Amino acid sequence: MTRYTADSRDRVRGAVDMVALVSARTELRRAGVNSYFGVCPFHEERTGSFHVRPEDKYYHCFGCQAYGDPFDFMMETEGLDFKGALEALADRFGVTLETEAEDPAAASRRLRRERLHSLLGRATAYYARYLWEAREAAGAREYLRGRGLSEQTLRTFRVGYAPSAWDRVLTASRGAGFTDEELLAAGLVQRSKARPGQVYDRFRERIMFPSADARGRVLGFGARAMRENQRPKYLNTSDGELYHKGSQLFGIDLARAPAARSGRMILVEGYTDVLALHQAGLLGAVGIMGTALTEDQVRELARVVSVLELCLDADRAGQDAMLRAARVTAGSKLELRVVPLPEGSDPAELVAREGADALRARVESSVPFAAFHVERILQRTDARSAEGRDRAVAELAPVLGAVPPSVLREDLLRRVAGRLELSDATLARLMASAGPSKVGRRGPGGGPQAAAVKEVPMIDQGVRKERDFLALCVALPEPGAAALVAIDPDELLTSGVFRRAARHIAGRTASPLADLPGDDEELARVVADLVARAGRAGDVSAERLEHARLILEQARLDRAIRRARGQGGMDIAALAHERERVREAILEVGARLERAV
Known part of the structure; x- marks a missing residue:
């Protein structure tokens, strides 16, 4: 992998015009010397609380607490890693990157x-x-x-x-x-x-x-x-x-930035479909080029957005592709939605026949994947026979069981009961009789995901970082043991089961599966998962472990600052100062990791 010199990074940072960079995402107004304010590009707000200090190359939102330098801004808004952000900023501001001595x-x-x-x-x-x-x-x-x-x-x-x-x-x-x-x-x-x-x-x-x-x-x-x-x-x-076709997304170079701003990406099949959507003003569209969605493509999408809207051809092949997409995205952070298209149409044909407004309206009326899947099962059900309705209930049980309690779930249950001509009570009894082994865990957009019942449940990004830290502690037994002794799990971690895991692993990082309590099945599953992740962690180091700990420490201080604000505490300045010290340490360790790549 190409390694760029520290001087290159400094020259890129120095060349960046922060006002120009941030103004591409939100309008800024001058508010004094070295001070600009605007509406935050990272959360919805009416009053601009997003502060930019151009001379310091720094931004900070007083609303959502987002902050960072030009590299952070590029990584957050365009879904890039640090190397990609460095290269993109160098291209944009005309800096020639120099590589370190290579073999x-x-x-x-x-x-x-x-x-x-x-x-x-x-x-x-x-x-x-x-x-x-x-x-x-x-x-x-x-x-x-x-x-x-x-x-x-x-x-x-x-x-x-x-x-x-x-x-x-x-x-x-x-x-x-x-x-x-x-x-x-x-x-x-x-x-x-x-x-x-x-x-x-x-x-x-x-x-x-x-x-x-x-x-x-x-x-x-x-x-x-x-x-x-x-x-x-x-x-x-x-x-x-x-x-590598399985890694490519046609149009990603043009769609990445607008999709990162909106948090949504539209997935289509063909090249002309992508062009038609962009021409219609739907700039966050990419194509899978007529093949099934792959795990590599999902990882690329998940780095940029949280919502994936499937706008695939309205034929049997397109509908099957949506079901495969749900299976591939299982375990990712992506919420799946489906854009309804007329039977036999693709996006490009719809634009040519009905105009751009018609396609935009359909994208705006996208439905959760669970709703699409339920409707697809109902459409091919023979509701006139008891056997047909029994088969439908058997198919629908894992789909509906995967949707958490919500208005959407109640709406789907009412729809199913009406179409199958069953009372609500009868449908509930039949769904329950399917048994828990037939019900998958919740997937993207509430969709069904084939998964073992005892699998560790999906977790959000913050808790995922806690899991990654504990997995590194297991992968590096000696530094991991020292790190676990030095922390307070109740303060550093937010997940109850990960707090229990941290206490259990401390002192036994070399054999974490030993002495597991027999009455805590959830802890046993989580520790087994951490051991498995440690085994496939690849190139690990004490620096990487320290970086993971610092990330959690920064999150702890963010929580403390929010708590102090809510309680009218007087120690916010001290907490902010400590958070800035931790942030500097993260940048320092991150730079060392970058140089070591």
Whole structure:
């Protein structure tokens, strides 16, 4: 992994214009020397309590207590890690990052990646220019206009056209100094089967949709055929050094920032669906490019948003894809919602037929995944027969059992009772008879998730950090034991079971499963889960453990400050000073971890 010098980080921080950076998310007004205020971009409020000190490169919200430097702001608003935030800010403010001394092999790998990125960037520009300038591409331009896509939208997404000739990209790239091996690695050419040793352009007579990473660097292409007898209809870059289809989300480079601001991402299937939604003003849309949602894609989405709206084709395949999405997102923080589309339509067709307002209205009326799943089961139920209703109840039991007590749950129960012509009491009795073993735990959006009943329940982000700290204590027995002795679990931790786990593990980090009380099954499950997580923690260190502890200490002080404000306490300033000291320690340890990567 590329490691940047500490000087690079300092130069990026110094180059950042905090007012310009924050103003991209919220309007700021001057309120004195080195002081700007605006509405907080991290929580809803009417009176601006978000304070920016440009000269100090610092922001702080007096409402939600969010605070940090330019790197924190980028990580929070665009879902980036520290390295991504550093690179994005360097790009935005024109700073050249310098790498630390690398071993020759690492330097060679980095330079190769940079050349492949450059090669793909050149090819993207060539395809885009060819689409708009070549007579041969007239049919492609007409097809795209027929899909209702404007030239501005197509240029924004760098859509292009690959000529019919066998060697245009090959010849131009060779002339620019790239080798055949690099062209093969980038997926732009392929080897001839008839003439071993020769290569030719992989993409010909196709509309080219470039797929980029979060920074906008093109990694590969999806290419749509323009002739009826041209197979396959869509030809993708093969998985290689840069491109991995299962990790890619088409349009993520353009959708990330608006989605991070709204907390919602819209998931569609195809390339033109993404373009149609962006053109309709729904800028937080990304595409899975006609494949099933993967765990890698879910991790990328969960870093940016908390709500995922499924806007997939209204056919059997699209509905099945939504059920698979629910299974893949099980255990993530994502809440799933479903955008209802007319039977047989995809988003791009709906925009072309009914206009952008019609699609926006449907997105605004999205429904929880549980409601979609219940309706899907009811639609295929033969409610005229007792056997059909029994089968429906058996299918619905785990779905409804996964929805916590709420107005939504009551509404779904009433809907099911009406459609199956059952009284509320009868339905409740039948649902109960399904047994707890048939009921899954709550999943995203209240959806069903296949899970063992005894699995550790889903937890929120704050409690997840407590779990991660305890897992590190087990992974590092000696430093972990010292850390557990030094803390007060009642003050540092908020979860009751994790407090019990901390007390149990303290003194036995080398054998945490020993001496578990026989009457606390929940504790036994949690400790077993911590041991399993410690076993797959990978590269751990005392620094990483200290960083995890400091994060919890910062959260403890945040709670103390909120409690003091509510009680009218006088020690808020002292607590704030201590929190600032902890924050500085977090930055210091984080910097050491970054240098160690």
